[in-house]
Amino acid sequence: MGVQRQARRRRMEPDARRAEILGAARGLFGARSYGTVSLADIAAEAGVTRALVSHYFGGKRQLYLEVVRQMMVVPASVSARLPPTGAEERVAICVDRWLEVVERNREMWLSAIGLEALGDDPEIDRIMLEADEIATDRILEAVMMTDVTDGRQKLRAMIRAHSGMLKAASREWLVRGTLSRGDLHVMLTRTVLHLVHTVFPALRDDREHPRAPAPGPAQEREGPYPDS
Amino acid sequence: MGVQRQARRRRMEPDARRAEILGAARGLFGARSYGTVSLADIAAEAGVTRALVSHYFGGKRQLYLEVVRQMMVVPASVSARLPPTGAEERVAICVDRWLEVVERNREMWLSAIGLEALGDDPEIDRIMLEADEIATDRILEAVMMTDVTDGRQKLRAMIRAHSGMLKAASREWLVRGTLSRGDLHVMLTRTVLHLVHTVFPALRDDREHPRAPAPGPAQEREGPYPDS
DNA sequence: GCGCACTGTTGACGAGTTGCCAGGAGTGAC
DNA sequence: GTCACTCCTGGCAACTCGTCAACAGTGCGC
Numbered sequence: 001m002g003v004q005r006q007a008r009r010r011r012m013e014p015d016a017r018r019a020e021i022l023g024a025a026r027g028l029f030g031a032r033s034y035g036t037v038s039l040a041d042i043a044a045e046a047g048v049t050r051a052l053v054s055h056y057f058g059g060k061r062q063l064y065l066e067v068v069r070q071m072m073v074v075p076a077s078v079s080a081r082l083p084p085t086g087a088e089e090r091v092a093i094c095v096d097r098w099l100e101v102v103e104r105n106r107e108m109w110l111s112a113i114g115l116e117a118l119g120d121d122p123e124i125d126r127i128m129l130e131a132d133e134i135a136t137d138r139i140l141e142a143v144m145m146t147d148v149t150d151g152r153q154k155l156r157a158m159i160r161a162h163s164g165m166l167k168a169a170s171r172e173w174l175v176r177g178t179l180s181r182g183d184l185h186v187m188l189t190r191t192v193l194h195l196v197h198t199v200f201p202a203l204r205d206d207r208e209h210p211r212a213p214a215p216g217p218a219q220e221r222e223g224p225y226p227d228s
Numbered sequence: 229m230g231v232q233r234q235a236r237r238r239r240m241e242p243d244a245r246r247a248e249i250l251g252a253a254r255g256l257f258g259a260r261s262y263g264t265v266s267l268a269d270i271a272a273e274a275g276v277t278r279a280l281v282s283h284y285f286g287g288k289r290q291l292y293l294e295v296v297r298q299m300m301v302v303p304a305s306v307s308a309r310l311p312p313t314g315a316e317e318r319v320a321i322c323v324d325r326w327l328e329v330v331e332r333n334r335e336m337w338l339s340a341i342g343l344e345a346l347g348d349d350p351e352i353d354r355i356m357l358e359a360d361e362i363a364t365d366r367i368l369e370a371v372m373m374t375d376v377t378d379g380r381q382k383l384r385a386m387i388r389a390h391s392g393m394l395k396a397a398s399r400e401w402l403v404r405g406t407l408s409r410g411d412l413h414v415m416l417t418r419t420v421l422h423l424v425h426t427v428f429p430a431l432r433d434d435r436e437h438p439r440a441p442a443p444g445p446a447q448e449r450e451g452p453y454p455d456s
Numbered sequence: 457g458c459g460c461a462c463t464g465t466t467g468a469c470g471a472g473t474t475g476c477c478a479g480g481a482g483t484g485a486c
Numbered sequence: 487g488t489c490a491c492t493c494c495t496g497g498c499a500a501c502t503c504g505t506c507a508a509c510a511g512t513g514c515g516c
Contacts, residue, residue, distance in 0.1 A: 009464085009465060009509090010511090011464055011511045011512065012464080014463095014464075017464080038501085039502080039504095040501095040502080040503095048465080048466095049466055050503085051465075051466060051467080051468095051504090051505080052465060054504065055465080058504095059504070060503070060504095154411060156406070157397075158415060160396060160400060161393050161415070162393060162396075163396065164392045164393045164395055165389050165390060165392045165393035165396070166392075167392055168388060168393070169385075169386075169389035172385040172388060178382065178384070178385035179382060179386070183386075186430050186431055187386060187423070187427050187431070190422070190430070191422070191423070194418070194419070194426075199415050199418050199419065203414055237480095237482060237493085237494065238482090239481085239483065239492090239493055239494075240493080242492090245493080266474085267475095268472095268474095276494080276495095277494070277496080278495095279495060279496080280493080280494055280495075282475065282476080287474075287475070288473095288474070288475095
């Protein structure tokens with residue numbers, strides 16, 4: 001576009017080139033979706049040939065995984081240096097810091113939660129799962145329930161489910177503008193506390209009833225939901 | 229595969245052919261992901277040529293949209309004939325019926341929530357949004373808050389956020405097995421009630437404070453979260 | 457200063473996919 | 487029978503990705 005027509009071949013250190021390509025990929029995958037971004041686009045953005053991108057990352061999918069991996073890191077500072085007060089305040093601080101991070105990295109966060117489940121790609125599932133696990137640890141730390149052993153799996157699963165709400169609520173806030181940051185703060189804080197303090201004990205008491213107790217007296221199963 | 233080698237050309241009514249193709253597409257899209265299913269696969273499954281599939285639906289994307297549209301319909305029966313009792317029981321019944329539907333259409337539901345945000349495809353967003361709107365109406369109906377006018381948008385947004393939790397919890401139940409159906413019943417029911425009865429009033433009182441009130445006394449904003 | 461090995465980088469090929477269109481082939485009307 | 491209608495197909499063009507032999511910077515020995 002400018003006068004400076006760059007040399008046909010510009011030889012770089014592998015690390016530098018790799019970072020350059022990764023940056024281009026991050027930008028494009030953040031702006032558009034996986035399917036609409038081609039390796040040619042990324043290569044052009046990075047000023048490189050398609051083949052080199054494949055050479056460095058082994059293919060489109062693996063490059064994408066690399067970008068996702070980089071996007072999903074949950075800053076450890078979110079749950080660092082929490083005061084030894086009650087769970088309420090600790091969670092409130094944690095949530096506030098988290099919203100701060102989300103607000104700053106708005107578009108990155110959106111595309112990260114947007115891809116979520118691009119398919120039944122086991123690799124992506126694993127990455128998202130790892131990220132969720134880390135986030136779950138942060139929350140458990142905040143509510144001071146890291147030492148729960150009885151029903152620990154259920155507790156963690158509940159918090160992962162809560163992070164689903166977190167993502168949806170973030171969309172409402174950042175994309176649709178139907179909720180404010182303050183709304184999210186109140187909603188997420190209260191919901192987490194409600195889950196761990198009220199719902200979780202109810203589940204533990206309920207352990208020997210894996211099926212739901214009959215929700216109503218005259219609730220007979222009426223069938224005609226189309227199976228397909 | 230069998231002895232019966234079907235006629236090279238079998239002429240059908242457009243509606244019948246359309247339904248046949250749609251069925252094949254539903255099966256394949258339900259089993260695998262969008263990217264890994266090709267029009268050739270669908271055409272073969274339907275015993276038809278690729279071109280005919282495109283002819284009927286205009287292309288892969290539009291066929292996919294059609295399948296999604298069909299998958300996301302929320303059965304109206306979920307919130308039909310609810311007893312005029314308290315909100316708790318009505319929600320409990322509603323949730324139980326919903327879990328029943330999900331359990332029956334397991335794989336379809338999973339792939340439906342799996343695609344969720346396959347990209348920034350505005351069509352898919354619109355479809356998913358419509359489905360969420362309908363689901364929100366069902367919930368509001370169940371908790372008898374259809375006539376709320378003050379903060380109605382916030383209320384609906386909260387319920388949409390809750391449906392994010394619902395989807396994540398469904399994955400925990402159906403895919404990972406970390407939560408039982410009974411767990412979901414308890415969790416979803418209580419969370420909805422908590423949201424509309426406790427959190428929502430708190431948001432309404434909070435309307436003139438769009439930013440979160442300081443979560444703690446000595447909570448000063450400390451900056452160093454990496455921007456990228 | 458010159459040539460050589462090392463390796464970053466490229467162009468091109470093959471296999472796969474989708475969208476599109478002219479034309480072949482059922483099917484019912486007369 | 488044959489004719490029109492339209493369902494349906496084969497094939498072409500364009501695009502995508504993965505792969506590989508070959509080209510060309512870069513630093514080293516001499």
